[in-house]
């Protein structure tokens with residue numbers, strides 16, 4: 001678990017230092033400016049509210065805050081908050097009587113997020129350093145958990161779901177954007193550490209994702225694809241630089257960005 005986290009941490013520290021995306025890319029992390037996973041995920045009203053500099057630091061694969069139905073006064077946790085964009089959007093939704101915690105394990109991300117928070121002028125957002133597998137908040141302390149393209153990176157997803165369930169209040173909900181597999185993929189793909197850190201190899205299948213949430217105690221579980229990826233042979237080669245013949249794999253309809261929602265039962 002430590003090896004995967006350390007590879008992921010280094011990759012995202014580099015991403016924020018270079019101010020480049022690295023979702024969907026391989027060992028050449030951050031070499032390409034845009035990618036099929038992060039491009040154009042914020043539309044409409046959300047996009048209009050986001051300063052360009054913060055938008056450029058987004059490494060998500062969807063817009064979970066838009067789908068979370070947040071209300072003024074609610075307490076929200078953003079898992080793997082990165083440079084803070086979704087935490088800031090959530091802060092705007094819950095208003096001054098609400099509170100948003102952003103949790104991330106990477107020092108460079110926490111620093112970038114805190115600097116962005118000061119520019120954005122939001123007093124109701126706080127960034128915490130820690131792991132999503134060991135959330136540093138008490139039981140039953142938040143109304144909603146949002147997360148954008150982070151759970152796929154965890155080497156222990158069952159622990160993440162257990163922790164989310166613990167920190168949510170009864171009746172609390174999750175709104176998560178993440179990469180999912182739409183059909184089984186070769187073991188070589190799932191075991192590539194570069195592709196893990198690039199948000200691909202660690203992704204769950206749709207039913208696997210739903211099954212793990214139900215096993216953790218959630219109900220009303222939904223996993224809905226929002227963008228099906230069509231990786232080009234060049235993108236596949238970049239994601240899996242050491243894999244022979246990877247450019248010949250039929251990568252159509254294999255993976256998608258998805259929106260995942262679920263509720264913690266009231267009792």
Ligand SMILES: C[S@@+](CC[C@H](N)C(=O)[O-])C[C@H]1O[C@@H](n2cnc3c(N)ncnc32)[C@H](O)[C@@H]1O
Nearest residue numbers: 012058059060080081082104105106131132148
């Ligand atoms: C793909 S980026 C997404 C960042 C942000 N959610 C966004 O949409 O821009 C993944 C983030 O999750 C953090 N992260 C990855 N694994 C983590 C873990 N196990 N615990 C805490 N943070 C983690 C990384 O440091 C990075 O900031």
